Amino acid sequence: MVTPEQHDGRHDNWKPRTICKLEKCWMLYLCMCIILLIVVILVIAVFFKCPKTVECSGEWIGVRRKCFYFSSDTKNWTASEQFCLSQGSELAHIDTQEDMEFLRRHAGTFMHWIGLNRKQGESWKWTNGTIFNPWFEISGNGSFAFLNADGVHSSRGFIDIKWICSKPQF
Amino acid sequence: MENEDGYMVLDYRNILKSRQRPKGTDKRMDFSQKVNISRLAGNNYLCPKDWLLNQEKCYKFSISSKTWNESQHDCANLQAHLPVIQTLNELEFIQETLKPGNPGWIGLHSTSPGKQWMWINKQLFVEQNDFLMIGPTDHESCAVVTGKQVYSEDCNSKFNGICQRDAV
Numbered sequence: 001m002v003t004p005e006q007h008d009g010r011h012d013n014w015k016p017r018t019i020c021k022l023e024k025c026w027m028l029y030l031c032m033c034i035i036l037l038i039v040v041i042l043v044i045a046v047f048f049k050c051p052k053t054v055e056c057s058g059e060w061i062g063v064r065r066k067c068f069y070f071s072s073d074t075k076n077w078t079a080s081e082q083f084c085l086s087q088g089s090e091l092a093h094i095d096t097q098e099d100m101e102f103l104r105r106h107a108g109t110f111m112h113w114i115g116l117n118r119k120q121g122e123s124w125k126w127t128n129g130t131i132f133n134p135w136f137e138i139s140g141n142g143s144f145a146f147l148n149a150d151g152v153h154s155s156r157g158f159i160d161i162k163w164i165c166s167k168p169q170f
Numbered sequence: 171m172e173n174e175d176g177y178m179v180l181d182y183r184n185i186l187k188s189r190q191r192p193k194g195t196d197k198r199m200d201f202s203q204k205v206n207i208s209r210l211a212g213n214n215y216l217c218p219k220d221w222l223l224n225q226e227k228c229y230k231f232s233i234s235s236k237t238w239n240e241s242q243h244d245c246a247n248l249q250a251h252l253p254v255i256q257t258l259n260e261l262e263f264i265q266e267t268l269k270p271g272n273p274g275w276i277g278l279h280s281t282s283p284g285k286q287w288m289w290i291n292k293q294l295f296v297e298q299n300d301f302l303m304i305g306p307t308d309h310e311s312c313a314v315v316t317g318k319q320v321y322s323e324d325c326n327s328k329f330n331g332i333c334q335r336d337a338v
Contacts, residue, residue, distance in 0.1 A: 074271035074316065109233045109330075110271055140237075140327040150235040153328045158305040159314060159321045161271040 055169045062169055063102050068092065069165040070106060077144040077155075080113045080163035081127060089167035090127045091115030100136060103164060107148045113163035114152070116145035215337035223337055224263040229253070230333040231267060231274065238312035241275045241331025242290070250335035252277030254289045258300055264332060265317050274332040278313035279325065287313070 056062035060069050067089075075083065081091045092114040094100050103112075115127040116138070124132035124145070138145050142154030146161060217228035232244065238252075245251050253276045255261050268274055277290035287295035287303060297303060303313065305322035312325040315332075323329070 072270070074318070110269065111273065111329075112271075141324045142327050148235060150328070153235060154324075155327050156305050156321075156323055159273050159323065160316050160318050161273065 060167075061106075063099065064096075065169050066099065066166050067169050068103065068106075070112070071162045071164070074160040074162055075113075076160055077113050077117065077157040077163075081115070083163070084115075084165035087165060087167075089165040092164035092166040093126050093128070094166075097135075104147055104149050104151070107162075107164070109148055111146045111148050111153075111159075111161040113144065113146050113161060115166075116152075117157070118143050217337050221335075222267065225257075225259060226337050227260070228335050228337050229264070229267070232331040232333070234330065235328035236331060237328055238275050238279065238325040241329075242277070244331055245333035248333055248335070250333035251290060253332050253334040254278075254291050254293070255301075261301060261315070261320075264315055268315065268317050270317050272330060273314040273316045273321070273323075274330045276313050276315050276320070276332060277334075278320075280307050280311045280322075282309060287311075 056067035060067040069084075069087065069089065071080070071083070077091075084091050092103060092112075094103065094114065103114075116124050116132055117127070118124045120143070124134070124138065126132060136152055138152045138154050140154040142156050144155050144157035145152055146155055147153070147164075215223060215226055217223045221228040221230050223229075228250075230248065230250065232241065236244065242252050253260070253264060255264070255276060255278075264274070264276070278287055278295055279290070280287045285307065287307065289295060295303075301320065303322055304319050305311075307322060308324070310325045311322045314321050314323050314329050
């Protein structure tokens, strides 16, 4: 493979050895590149699969970056919030128009509590205490919000209706 | 609101009067829209199509959220009214028919705080063990019924309506 005639012959023993070494290294680099490529492909595959399959457990529904739970039972607002807290979540906190549309479509004609309430004379707040930036309308004079396909309405909070819990997905 | 109420109650009375007329003269009882009369019970009581029959009364459960007044108007357009519940059986029928967590307005309201609850036919509401009102009697309280209980709500909140009329 190595031809001594290429060189001046001074280091006949040395040169061929170097070329051989380089060749081996090249092979090694190629191998490493292939392994690296496989690892990258695996990582990408895992990344893309994860949010769809793993994060929302049981009866929770994964939508974008959140998991939602739609109850089949009915409770008043406070008891519904207690239920959500016991599941490491909160009564539905809705950030985006897309999520709102999803929830209303999924709620159908049934009334569902969400995590908005207000004290008399104060503005609506989410259950984590942040003030509701009114990007959707809440009908009526009540202090507790619920939604169905028709929109978001308010109530005095005593009625027993269904509820929706939400938690971030990560 | 109060004018509205006065009007509603009057309207309801008119319907009652018209019912009391002898049957031969009362053309309104031929249920206007579709004459196909669907439900037949033992004693030949009839309800219009898409209405449910329970003990001489017909019921229609709406699925659009409206205020108490709007629901009452909708019923009036169907020659009916929000339910006046006179027997435990009526209450049970309505509660069994309502889907879980889908409250419906009934014909029971209180116009001033702390005052008596009154049915839309002007009868006073008498609380009983099996018919309790949950929630405060604030200004403009109207009653909704769910599968479990009867609740006091703000009349401007939006719930489904229930219409009731006599069967023929």
